[in-house]
Amino acid sequence: MYRDLTRLAARFKTKLQWVVLKGRHSLSSPVARCLPVACYTSQPRKLLYCTYIQLFAMPKLDALSLPPTVAAQLWRGDHLVRAPMAGIPTGWDALDAELPGKGWPSQGLTEVLQPQAGTLEWRLTGMALQQCPAHKPVIALGPPLPPHASGLAQSGLAPGQLVWIHGSRPQDQLWALEQLLRANAAAALLAWLPQVQPEQIRRLQISAQQFEGLVFVFRPESSRHQASAAPLRLLVRSSQPWSLQLELLKRRGPVHEGTLELPAVPPSLQAVLPARLWPGTVPQPATLPSTTSTRAILLPDHDSDLGRPAAPTPPPRRQRAPQSSLQH
Structure with a gap:
């Protein structure tokens, strides 16, 4: 050879x-x-x-x-890589089975693409944020909408644990995220960076390798075909109410084909939501009324029982004789 x-x-x-x-x-x-x-x-x-x-x-x-x-x-590309640390469970067994470390990875970026910002982020990450240490904050950097504290509290995230940072310029958000990664003082970082460039993602990934918590970077779906140094990259959509449709674009392992359907019913609705509205339930066809002919029901005459004379029966209507078409 x-x-x-x-x-x-x-x-x-x-x-x-x-x-x-x-x-x-x-x-x-x-x-x-x-x-x-x-x-x-x-x-x-x-x-x-x-x-x-x-x-x-x-x-x-x-x-x-x-x-x-x-x-x-040694790692071969047709197998999932051995993660240096066990991942944090996502809350869905089907998704954990497809991720290295059986959960959301630490010491690296997780890039999430979605059609519209501010709609699916908390439903995707909520069950993992519940498992974060209570003495460390969960930092949301540049969310498009103010976080709903009471709604997040029902999901298990204490309002006092959430820190909201708003930057007026994209470069300020990048600088703040890089400093937070180096400080390694948060349980999870969620950053909305719609204008980030591939070289900036690479720099953030280098800093995230020393961060021991979760790091999520949210970007628009239009950046799907751009290069990215994030080891985990996925696309999330909402196919039906209370359900997430997930597509794994990149992972340290074999190529994943197809999509994952994940039920995402909030905990506050799980006890009161009817079974027919749960994700994956096939709606039953509506029952149509019977089309069989009905017969009139004649009620008995109770006037005689009350001592009153019965109402006279109206005479039958005389039918008009048809006119002859012959003229004499």
């Missing part, structure tokens, strides 16, 4: 670089023989991707007996 790779590199006038995980190995290492990553050209910033390496070297990875330290750092 090494001879074939050497010939391939000589053909394209490249130099082989043997890179494994975070360290470099000599060519005598069995790991290095099976894990060459790419061929770098002699010109700077020119990379020749070697399909031969991917097709013939990577399948041999399963047959290797890797050291435990190397195997712990």
Whole structure:
């Protein structure tokens, strides 16, 4: 195999670089023989991707007996990555099963896209915010609408725990979010950044790697096709009342196809909401009245019982004879 790779590199006038995980190995290492990553050209910033390496070297990875330290750092793209910390449960088992760490991740950004700001954020994050430590605040940075304190209190978030920060300029909100990430003094950060750029997302992601709480960044659906350094990216819509339709756009794992239907009934309505209005309930067709013919019911005459003479029966109407069409 090494001879074939050497010939391939000589053909394209490249130099082989043997890179494994975070360290470099000599060519005598069995790991290095099976894990060459790419061929770098002699010109700077020119990379020749070697399909031969991917097709013939990577399948041999399963047959290797890797050291435990190397195997712990190895992640294959068709599996969910091993999260360094357990995630905070989202409140939906179907969503937890699709996320690394089985919940909302910490030490990283979670980017949420939605068609309209200010409608679905609290329903999506409410059950996770209930599990935040009570001695740390939950900070909402730049929400489009003032948070409804009494409604959030019914969801389990104490009004005294919520801190609302409003910035007049987008750059002020970015600066405030970066300082909050570095301070690491909040249980969760929720930031509405409709005008943030990809390079600013990357900078925030670097700062979020040292933050031990939840970080949600809300953006419009129109930024779906922009590059983003956030490790978790999703699109949320409202398909029907009290239900969320979720699409996983990016995660550290295999590509997720399809959508997730998540019921999102507020706790205050769960005890009083009729079963027919719950998400996923098929409405029953309305029962139409019977179309069978009805007969008139004749009531008895009670005038004789009261000592009064019965009402005279009206004479029958005389039918008019039809006129003859003949003229005499």
